[in-house]
Amino acid sequence: MTRVFNFAAGPAILPEPVLQQAAEEMLDWHGSGMSVMEMSHRGKEFVSIAEQAEADLRELMGIPANYKVLFVQGGATLQFAAIPLNLLRGKKSADYVNTGEWAKKAIKEAKRYGGVNVAASSEDRQFTYAPAQSAWKLDADAAYVHYTSNETIGGVEFNWIPETGSVPLVADMSSHILSRPVEVSRYGLIYAGAQKNIGPAGLTIVIVRDDLIGAASPLTPSILDYKVQADNGWMYNTPATYAVYVAGLVFQWLKKAGGLAKMEEINRAKATLLYDFLDQTEFFYSPVDKSDRSLMNVPFRLRDEKLNDEFLKQAKQAKLLELKGHRSVGGMRASIYNAMPVAGVQALVAFMREFQTKHG
Numbered sequence: 001m002t003r004v005f006n007f008a009a010g011p012a013i014l015p016e017p018v019l020q021q022a023a024e025e026m027l028d029w030h031g032s033g034m035s036v037m038e039m040s041h042r043g044k045e046f047v048s049i050a051e052q053a054e055a056d057l058r059e060l061m062g063i064p065a066n067y068k069v070l071f072v073q074g075g076a077t078l079q080f081a082a083i084p085l086n087l088l089r090g091k092k093s094a095d096y097v098n099t100g101e102w103a104k105k106a107i108k109e110a111k112r113y114g115g116v117n118v119a120a121s122s123e124d125r126q127f128t129y130a131p132a133q134s135a136w137k138l139d140a141d142a143a144y145v146h147y148t149s150n151e152t153i154g155g156v157e158f159n160w161i162p163e164t165g166s167v168p169l170v171a172d173m174s175s176h177i178l179s180r181p182v183e184v185s186r187y188g189l190i191y192a193g194a195q196k197n198i199g200p201a202g203l204t205i206v207i208v209r210d211d212l213i214g215a216a217s218p219l220t221p222s223i224l225d226y227k228v229q230a231d232n233g234w235m236y237n238t239p240a241t242y243a244v245y246v247a248g249l250v251f252q253w254l255k256k257a258g259g260l261a262k263m264e265e266i267n268r269a270k271a272t273l274l275y276d277f278l279d280q281t282e283f284f285y286s287p288v289d290k291s292d293r294s295l296m297n298v299p300f301r302l303r304d305e306k307l308n309d310e311f312l313k314q315a316k317q318a319k320l321l322e323l324k325g326h327r328s329v330g331g332m333r334a335s336i337y338n339a340m341p342v343a344g345v346q347a348l349v350a351f352m353r354e355f356q357t358k359h360g
């Protein structure tokens with residue numbers, strides 16, 4: 001068996017000990033004689049898995065008791081609709097910050113349900129920076145303020161939390177949740193698809209403050225109504241049981257690794273290795289403003305774009321996979337989530353250095 005270093009943006013790399021444990025428990029989970037995939041979501045075995053997963057996530061992120069944690073389906077994309085449906089609460093509009101491809105999709109979907117005020121945008125410079133708070137034109141009467149705290153495609157990360165007064169702050173944290181500690185109490189709602197930095201695709205995590213639940217638009221499908229999901233312990237219908245189980249193994253792995261402060265330390269070290277290399281060569285470059293560079297998704301470009309195909313071909317031979325940038329922006333992108341070992345980033349930098357020597 002040969003494992004590669006997988007730099008995909010999502011679905012993405014998972015910690016090897018987690019995959020091993022899942023393999024060992026595949027046919028018989030803890031003497032139950034069943035795979036987790038075969039269990040009733042209402043049986044005591046799966047309920048214990050679900051409760052443990054939620055408790056571990058609460059512990060890792062320090063989620064206060066007045067927040068509900070929901071393990072739902074439909075991806076972050078379905079939340080683009082669920083959020084206005086649940087949170088507009090009779091108000092006319094919400095504020096959105098436009099920082100790139102994912103923010104644009106969130107805005108487009110929200111417009112189906114209410115007004116959208118684009119409070120700030122970084123489109124003027126091709127989404128290569130996070131607009132400073134001083135440039136945000138917030139509406140005091142907005143139902144909520146939505147931003148994408150890490151733009152997976154552009155590689156732009158907010159390293160500060162926006163100040164929105166009494167208007168609830170909503171964050172799409174899909175691609176950097178669990179990469180570092182976060183002050184949950186500053187948010188009204190946090191959501192994330194699991195397949196970037198948590199676990200398998202098919203699971204979406206919603207963390208929502210109690211007072212924002214219970215006033216969904218009457219048109220809201222039951223399954224998207226946070227109150228319905230909260231009242232039913234996020235099992236109004238069958239949840240993505242196996243994805244919840246693997247996410248739970250990842251939470252255990254994170255706890256053993258030292259929690260989110262430790263992850264941040266490691267993630268900073270990994271990202272620094274790569275960005276420092278990009279900054280000291282003329283051959284490659286990072287298009288993103290230094291202060292707003294993502295620790296998780298690192299887009300980079302070759303000055304000579306004619307070498308792109310050759311770069312990807314040789315990288316693959318070196319067992320460094322999925323380095324092609326998103327089709328909407330081109331270039332390269334290395335996603336270096338929690339599960340990417342330091343050795344993977346070291347191998348990438350060594351490869352890039354060698355490629356430059358050969359072709360520079």
Ligand SMILES: *Cc1c(COP(=O)(O)O)cnc(C)c1O
Pocket residue numbers: 010074075076077078102148150151152172173174175193194196
């Ligand atoms: C991947 C991603 C999404 C979309 O996630 P799906 O699970 O495919 O719906 C939304 N927002 C961000 C920031 C993402 O990285």
